[in-house]
Amino acid sequence: MATNLADLAKKEITLTGGHRLCAGCGASIVVRQILAASDAPVVAGVSTGCLEVATTIFPYSAWANPLIHNAFENVAATISGAETAFQALKQQGKIDKEMKFIAFGGDGGTYDIGLQSLSGAMERGHDMVYVCYDNGAYMNTGIQRSSATPLGAETTTSPAGTKVPGKPRHRKDLTGIIAAHNVAYAAQASPSHWRDMVVKAQKALTIKGPAFLNVIAPCPRGWRARPEETIDLARLAVDTAYWPLYEVDDGVWKITYTPRERKPVSEWLKRQGRFRHLFKEENEHILDELQKDVDRNWERLQKMQSLSE
């Protein structure tokens, strides 16, 4: 399987141009990289969210592969059903092609609304890949906080003002939650590290059984950043270890990229308008808390890795 750009660029990517995601959107970069990783035809599902809404505005569709949208909460159930039907037809000898089943959901449709359907699909052991593009809020409906929104981030439902300094809670560790399902493969990736992402997607697609990829997808609108900074912000999230790149391959934890020098998380925060208020004197403790949380997670990951060795 191709993991260099010279070969990948020869492939026909089945997410076309002409979709109406914002200029500089991270979600479509993520989807394109995942689709580039597959050698077999793909059947995709999308949960309700930016990706679904902006790529399927009637009478247009930006998907040149079979696509199912059902509802906000059930893309995992929908794709697991399609995969089961495929297995049944295969068993009956009515189909002999190979195809891959991928569900795409945003953090709202994955961390919050679709969590039980995702948990069910992962536990049932379907041969599918679930990809969460995590932009850290309900961006499609106007930037409401989700359980993926980082501590202190300003959203329309966690506004920063004199009483509340942005979101009062930490985000939840979804990759950890899915790894606890003992799935065949779970990993965290970033579009800035495209080769790491393509390799992880290829593993997820090749391994028999359920696989999960959690991918950071910067959102210029919601993060209050310039569109051309999308990839750089994803890279900085990795270099500060806010978004560590790791995988859990059949129970073995492995950090797949270690930043040469881990940058302070404030480097990443100060580039985004949603964290602007954190740099006021009275909110310094939130910056400290965020850094502590990143340090804690990074140490935990290293321990998980050494336990797996």
Next chain:
Amino acid sequence: MTERKEADRCQSTVISPNATWRELPRGGLILHGGNAREYETGDWRSNRPIYDSEQCVQCRLCWVYCPDSAVEVNEDGEVVGFNYKHCKGCGICAAECPSDGAIEMVPEEE
């Protein structure tokens, strides 16, 4: 309704905005996947990337980082320029390009 009639109704890959409900596919289906290619998002653009093949080192980073599939490649996967029908002018390609001057963003009015 037979399948044949369904196909007859939708000869173009995009349904006309003037179509009546009788002319729409059943269930509001979009029968031609990928027909968003025919939709122009290039008119959103305020800055335009200009490609200089002389300076390009063919790393294809612009291709892998473009959110809009607007970096055009030839059969050999070599970058040849931009699809201005789809390019929204986000500028990621120019920001990530390792070669000085291979991609330059210029205001649309110039």
